[in-house]
Amino acid sequence: MTLVRTLALALAAASIIAPAARAQEALGDLTLTFPDLKAKQGQILIAVFDSPQGWASGKPVRFTNASAAKDPAAAKILALPPGSYAVRAFQDVDGDGKMATNPFGIPTEPYGFSRDAQPNMGPPSFAAAAFEVKAGANAQSLRLN
Template identity: 45%
Template sequence: MKTASLFLTPALGLLAAGLASAPALAADLSVTFEPGAETGRIMVALFDSQAAYDEGRSVRQAVVDVAAGQRTAAFDGLPDGDYAVRAFHDVNGDGRMTTNPFGMPTEPYAFSNNARGNMGPAKWDQARFAASGATVQTVSIK
């Protein structure tokens, strides 16, 4: 029994030190969507920096099953900070955003803050919002 405690004590000490130095996870983000159709799914991507947003590197993703009556994506345990959401309504259920021959989306899409792009997606500064504690965003998909 003594041998086991010799191995566990240092491990518990390292675990406690790691927990003490870990950033506080305080933000619970809820994004509620107002879809224009009652079919398909809404594909949601969450970004935590302008670089990630510009490069399309989401930190979390979610799928909202509109056909099953869902309207909300939840992202729990996030560090407090700035975030942005990109989403599109996969009305036809093929798992990707459908575009016309010129590359323009033919399925509804949206950004946090209901930001709108001009000849492209909304910019980070338009879509960015601060999340701290319980944070709610309502986004209209158009």
């Protein structure tokens, strides 16, 4: 009788754990690389957005940083639900935690967007920078100008 009960408990535990494991497998990991940095100093501050609304309001779903001293600089964002994402990043060369700008508001520290979307009198649209994250490994390369 104890063998039957042990097997029943093991099967019950497996049925509880299996959906959680399957849900984890359905998530995507995103590796971001930043090749050809002009200055190998400071941090790259990275904001990840999952909607045009978040992009427009400046409210990322994830925020991380990467050392600019590594070659290439890279960051890994784990466990993203599959979907459309866009990334904004800038290299904080002077270490003050803010993007430095000139008196006209033009950035003086390197910055960039996913899909190397180009700004036009402001940041590009979410659609211009958006890419798909699928379950498993995903990668994007961003050039900072």
